[in-house]
Amino acid sequence: MIRLLICLYAALLPIFAMAQPSRGAYLARAGDCVACHTAGTEGAPFAGGLPINSPFGIIYSTNITPDLETGIGHYTLEDFSRALRDGVAKGGKRLYPAMPYASFTAITDSDVRALYDYFMKEVKPVRRRPPETRLPFPFNQRWTLLFWDMLFVSHERYKPHQDRDADWNRGAYLVQSLGHCGACHTPRGLAFQEKGYTEASPFYLTGAVVDNWFAANLTGAPASGLGRFSEEAISSFLGTGHSDVGVVFGNMVEVIENSTKYLRQQDLKSIAHYLKSLPARAESASFKPTAPAVAAELSAIVTGEIERPGVGIYQSFCAKCHKATGEGEADKFPRLAGNPSVLARNPTSLIHLTLQGGEITQTQNGPNSEKMPSFAQKLSDPEIAEVLSFIRNTWGNIAPPVTTREVSSLRKALRR
Structure with a gap:
């Protein structure tokens, strides 16, 4: 019986090994490397070419597959480490900090080795030369990044804090x-x-x-x-x-x-x-759902006894999903009462979602995907500002109101 179990284990071990990602593959997931180094859903994984918006122009991500001609197949471990943690490609070309090497500089030597082994041995080489990044002068002078690096990057590996678990x-x-x-x-x-x-x-x-x-x-x-x-x-x-x-x-x-x-x-x-463990910082709002006035206000809104600016728009377009109480519906429609995104000091995301809508992501262990419609054609800028200000100041939410200018500016930006 024991011999049978040993044989069965030996037969199944390769299958279990295939189901588990290598350490390097896992670390690449943790670093979300595929997001920036893949040109959308049609691009080959890690083959680069994704346009990344920056204040100075579009920066295209590089091919990090092990292709010898267009990728990093000719990189040594030292070359790989220098690009990843120091922002310097093989040959000495400095990388724009759209590649977050200022954070990656903290990666340990053993994790760099595991990542290198993964990209060289497990990633499929793809022969693809991404578009060349061409920023206007003076940002096209990559040598100047040396001074940026000296000012803002520590180049230190993560050191565990002895006073923490x-x-x-x-x-x-x-x-x-x-x-x-x-x-x-x-x-x-x-x-x-x-x-x-x-x-x-x-x-x-x-x-x-x-x-x-x-x-x-x-x-x-x-x-x-x-x-x-x-x-x-x-x-x-x-x-x-x-x-x-x-x-x-x-x-x-x-x-x-x-x-x-x-x-x-x-x-x-x-x-x-x-x-x-991080202390509270940069707070400009509050959430006080138990304040005495909240219950009376909520009752008046539900019954229609009061007409605050924005309440009519909310009841017409938002209450069906998010409820008059702002509680939403579990695993379907997010609650607005006390939602950190609603109370953010900057309302950009709230305006963005209202203008363009959105879809709740579907994950293996999460609930079904739900969509929020766009209201860009249904509501004017003043109406959106009014209803979002209502949402940010109801059910115990207390946050700065949204202005018509903020809505108008983002609407124009999203059209570009």
Whole structure:
């Protein structure tokens, strides 16, 4: 019997090995490399050519398959490490910081080796030469990036904090290095540098505008951040795109679909553990659902006894899904009462969703996908500003109103 079990184990072992990704493949998922280095749904994975918008012009991602002519097949481990962690390609050409090497510089040597082995041995080589990046002068002078690098990049590997537990350190490492969360969630300075790369900075992960979306505040801010949500809710959101934290939308959809939904549960828990340790920062709103006036106001809205600006538009276009109470419907339509995205200091994402609509991502362990329609043709700029201001200041939500100018500016930007 024992011999039979040993033989069965030996026969099934290759199948189990094939089902499990290699360490390098897993790390590439954690780094979401495929998102930037794949030209849309029609492009070959990692073959580059994705146009990345920057304030200085379009930057095209490179081919990082092991093709010898157009990819990185001729890179040594040292070449690979220098490009990944120092922002310098083979031959000495400096990479634009659209490639987040300022975060990747914290990746450990062993993880760099695993990534190198994955890209050289497991990724299929693709012969494709992406369009060449041609920025206007003086941004086409790549040598000047040396000074940018000297000013803003530390070039230090992640060092565990001895006063923190293993989960915290694992979460900090994933967030700060491979996950490069700050690339979207940390505001930029005048030189387009992130204003902080670790929790030591008061600006780190406090939210920023990226491609006409506002990447959320990930600090412990109680209204617009993660202060009111448990570690379990945060890890569930990263794994499925749904939880008490809210529902995924915008650029974060790709992050979850390409990266975080593939992470091990323990890594998701570690990330949540680290994020929950961040103090509240950059808060400009509040959520007070138990205030005495809230219940009376809600009753009056539901019964139609009062007519506040925006309430009629909300009842006509929004209440069917999000309910008059702002509670939404679990696993289908997100709640608006206390939603951090609703209470964000910058309403860009809220305006974007109203103008263009959106679709809730579908993940393996999440609920069915739902769509939000576009209201760009149904509502004017003043009407959108009015209804969003109503949403940001009802059910205990207290946030700055949305202006007609903000709606108009984003509508024009989305038409370009």
